[in-house]
Amino acid sequence: MKLYADRPLRALLQITSDVLAAVWVYLWIRAALSLREILTSLDRPGELMADTGRGFSEHMDSAAEQALKVPLAGESLAAPFTRMSETGDSLTSAGHAFQESVASLSLTLPLFVAAVPLLLVAATWLPARARWVRQAAAVRRTGGMSAEARSRLLALRALASVPPARLAAVHEDPVGAWHADEGGAVRDLAALELRRLGLRRP
Numbered sequence: 001m002k003l004y005a006d007r008p009l010r011a012l013l014q015i016t017s018d019v020l021a022a023v024w025v026y027l028w029i030r031a032a033l034s035l036r037e038i039l040t041s042l043d044r045p046g047e048l049m050a051d052t053g054r055g056f057s058e059h060m061d062s063a064a065e066q067a068l069k070v071p072l073a074g075e076s077l078a079a080p081f082t083r084m085s086e087t088g089d090s091l092t093s094a095g096h097a098f099q100e101s102v103a104s105l106s107l108t109l110p111l112f113v114a115a116v117p118l119l120l121v122a123a124t125w126l127p128a129r130a131r132w133v134r135q136a137a138a139v140r141r142t143g144g145m146s147a148e149a150r151s152r153l154l155a156l157r158a159l160a161s162v163p164p165a166r167l168a169a170v171h172e173d174p175v176g177a178w179h180a181d182e183g184g185a186v187r188d189l190a191a192l193e194l195r196r197l198g199l200r201r202p
Contacts, residue, residue, distance in 0.1 A: 002136040010198025021125045032114035039106035050095030057088030155189035
């Protein structure tokens with residue numbers, strides 16, 4: 001599999017684009033991981049809320065147990081402490097809910113931050129690179145053909161992919177020249193295709 005062109009300028013551009021794509025992916029993944037760390041640190045308030053509510057409930061339950069020991073008025077004295085214990089339970093539940101929200105956000109938001117730039121790379125740079133690799137591989141496979149057959153095939157590919165202005169610079173009727181198998185024009189068209197891909201003759 002051929003990854004880079006034979007011509008230095010085209011190869012340099014390809015290497016540069018590959019490096020830029022790799023740096024782009026790395027930076028966005030690092031940004032997503034940093035964001036996850038920041039969001040995860042927001043879990044602390046929820047943890048404090050849950051711990052505070054739990055401790056408050058335990059103290060109120062303990063106070064209610066002591067109040068129940070008072071003869072005759074024990075239940076009346078314990079009721080306010082029991083209600084305050086329920087308030088502590090609510091605070092604990094709120095802390096747990098906050099922690100769950102932070103955990104969910106710390107997973108989904110970094111994934112979104114990383115996914116959008118990665119999809120952008122996958123939709124632009126990756127198809128272009130894959131297309132060039134396929135085309136270069138197709139040219140390499142013509143190495144086993146005769147010179148005439150290879151030139152005709154490459155010239156045909158040039159007719160389909162090279163801009164018309166560049167085709168007209170080779171021959172006033174490039175399609176007719178290809179059909180008539182004019183040797184010089186066919187070779188020039190084949191050279192155009194190789195130049196477009198940045199390749200030398202296989």
